[in-house]
Amino acid sequence: MSGRAAVPGLPSRYPIGELLPALYADDDLAQRFTAGLDTVLAPVLSTLDNLPAYFDPALAPADFLPWLATWVGAGIDPAWPPELQRAVVARAVELHRWRGTRRGLVDHLRLCFGVHADVRDGGGVAWSAEPGTELPPAPTGELLVRVWPVAPGATVDAARVLEVVTASCPVHLTCRVEILPGPPEAAPGTTTETTGG
Secondary structure (H helix, E strand, O other), rough: OHHHOOOOOOOOOOOHHHHHHHOOOOOHHHHHHHHHHHHHHHHHHHHHHHHHHHOOOOHHHHHHHHHHHOOOOOOOOOOHHHHHHHHHHHHHHHHHHHHHHHHHHHHHHHHOOOEEHHHHEOOOOOOOOOOOOOOOOOOEEEEEEEEEEEOOOOOOHHHHHHHHHHHOOOOOEEEEEEOOOOOOOOOOOEEEEEEEO
């Protein structure tokens, strides 16, 4: 939070010397002494005057974003550009609402990595309105996530995508991530595999 330390030349909106009784208005020692206090207090008063901006992800200082992210449970990567960090913090509540669902995982991957995603869950759950319907096949025990870049020719970091998918994958499933060069109809790309955790 270096932006809230002493800032050379930052004027105080409320100079202490002007608040002293008239007797000290022409006292050089009192005015110089209070000017030194103004230098120390100016960043504090500036922060307090702008406090609402610190809680708005679009306006908060970049070094304040990681702390603001902890308030809303947003896992942000310090290597991400500030614009992406701001977007993740701003959408954290919405992403939490959909956490653990296909939509939530697809939205999270799109926001963080700029990719489209196709999530295949081998949970084996089915329903039917007809009595006596056959049971669904045995679950595959695998969560398959196929991703491809939104922008043609863009690269996707498979290891980082896998980290996000693994964090969302239930422990009883195996996660597999496939990086495709384009939509799933295109030729398959690289495959990375891990167990849930």
